[in-house]
Amino acid sequence: MTLQYLIETLGYKPLYKPQGDIEIKDAYTSDLLSDVMGKAPEESVLITVQGHRNTVAVASLAGIRAIVLCSRRGAPDEMLDAAAQEQIAVLSTPDNQFTASWKIARGLELV
Amino acid sequence: MQTIPINTYTSPTVILELIYRLKIKDVMSRNPYTASPESSMRDIQKLMREKSITGVPVVEGKRILGIVSMDDIIQALDKGYIEEPASAHMSRNLIVLEDDMPVSFAITYLDRHRYRRFPILNKNKELVGVITSRDITTKLLMEINKEIDTMEKSQAAAQPPEAQLEGKRVYRIRKHDFEKAGVASMEIKKRLKAHKIPSPVIRRAAIAAYELEMNLVVHSNGGEIISHFFNDRVEVTAKDQGPGIPNIEDAMTEGFTTANPWVRSLGFGAGMGLPNAKRVSDDFSITSQPVNGTEVKSTIWYYPTPQEVL
Numbered sequence: 001m002t003l004q005y006l007i008e009t010l011g012y013k014p015l016y017k018p019q020g021d022i023e024i025k026d027a028y029t030s031d032l033l034s035d036v037m038g039k040a041p042e043e044s045v046l047i048t049v050q051g052h053r054n055t056v057a058v059a060s061l062a063g064i065r066a067i068v069l070c071s072r073r074g075a076p077d078e079m080l081d082a083a084a085q086e087q088i089a090v091l092s093t094p095d096n097q098f099t100a101s102w103k104i105a106r107g108l109e110l111v
Numbered sequence: 112m113q114t115i116p117i118n119t120y121t122s123p124t125v126i127l128e129l130i131y132r133l134k135i136k137d138v139m140s141r142n143p144y145t146a147s148p149e150s151s152m153r154d155i156q157k158l159m160r161e162k163s164i165t166g167v168p169v170v171e172g173k174r175i176l177g178i179v180s181m182d183d184i185i186q187a188l189d190k191g192y193i194e195e196p197a198s199a200h201m202s203r204n205l206i207v208l209e210d211d212m213p214v215s216f217a218i219t220y221l222d223r224h225r226y227r228r229f230p231i232l233n234k235n236k237e238l239v240g241v242i243t244s245r246d247i248t249t250k251l252l253m254e255i256n257k258e259i260d261t262m263e264k265s266q267a268a269a270q271p272p273e274a275q276l277e278g279k280r281v282y283r284i285r286k287h288d289f290e291k292a293g294v295a296s297m298e299i300k301k302r303l304k305a306h307k308i309p310s311p312v313i314r315r316a317a318i319a320a321y322e323l324e325m326n327l328v329v330h331s332n333g334g335e336i337i338s339h340f341f342n343d344r345v346e347v348t349a350k351d352q353g354p355g356i357p358n359i360e361d362a363m364t365e366g367f368t369t370a371n372p373w374v375r376s377l378g379f380g381a382g383m384g385l386p387n388a389k390r391v392s393d394d395f396s397i398t399s400q401p402v403n404g405t406e407v408k409s410t411i412w413y414y415p416t417p418q419e420v421l
Contacts, residue, residue, distance in 0.1 A: 062317075
């Protein structure tokens with residue numbers, strides 16, 4: 001699945017998008033950043049409601065390529081600045097974590 | 112609208128240290144003048160004039176119900192309900208802060224919202240004070256004076272740049288400095304990457320470093336992350352100045368946590384930090400004493416050790 005799939009097919013709104021398309025190979029859903037840190041796979045998309053700078057730090061360290069903020073959560077400017085620095089995509093959706101998870105699972109052809 | 116011209120994450124280190132070290136309770140005005148929900152808007156206007164204040168929390172006992180600001184009074188005069196009770200016209204849409212949050216939180220909130228003051232509650236949700244930008248600037252100026260005085264007396268030695276992999280770096284970590292949390296881990300990651308260490312190894316080192324760094328931010332009274340790079344391994348050590356871990360076995364148990372609610376609301380404090388750090392480390396040690404604090408050391412080898420190859 002590519003980042004473009006999230007934007008075009010699922011209609012997720014990009015708040016920050018790095019140059020070029022990004023290949024996403026897996027996904028992880030959690031609001032506990034320590035859990036994300038320990039268990040999220042690399043080259044994945046993180047599905048969460050945690051919209052702040054630390055989410056980007058965790059994503060970068062864990063090798064996550066995109067963050068989907070659920071339930072219309074926005075991202076403060078400092079989060080987007082950090083995302084630009086670390087080249088991690090940030091998207092927003094009205095979907096909750098469950099809905100985003102099954103939609104993305106379909107995009108990853110896991111279901 | 113008033114703003115405080117202090118950027119909460121790019122300001123000089125001394126300022127950042129101050130705004131994270133100082134708690135809201137160190138800065139706020141205590142025992143604010145309050146009004147009951149039955150008091151009229153007129154009573155509150157009088158109170159404001161007598162006490163030269165521009166906002167009055169409306170309380171029942173120690174519980175805050177709303178706030179009446181100068182704007183609310185002007186509206187009341189304009190629309191002719193100045194004799195009506197505060198309960199009918201106070202602002203109920205409140206943003207409150209907690210007294211043990213760092214001052215940086217108050218600065219961010221004052222800058223981000225149009226409110227000129229925030230009521231401050233203690234752990235038991237009781238109103239204990241009010242914070243305005245004036246409270247913050249006054250206290251900060253006093254503290255900055257002290258800091259400059261100290262700085263003039265002692266010059267910090269600059270750390271050398273790292274062109275080669277081997278070397279040592281020390282990062283000072285401040286209590287509750289969430290905005291800068293991760294800087295040490297990011298630099299460790301970048302340094303390993305620049306020297307072409309395999310990426311799964313970098314990931315493990317980054318996880319260990321980040322968890323130890325977050326632990327200092329969340330739990331310690333402040334401390335250091337020391338990254339020591341060798342030609343075959345990196346050692347990440349976290350040292351703090353207390354308060355110490357009463358029971359290390361508990362702390363090493365996944366899900367055990369002593370983090371407070373607002374730390375948890377950021378997605379941390381789930382009781383996974385130390386277990387995560389241990390899991391990704393090749394060698395891991397932890398010692399803790401009530402007074403001297405805690406020292407955790409994580410070692411990660413760049414390439415499989417001979418035993419693993421066999």
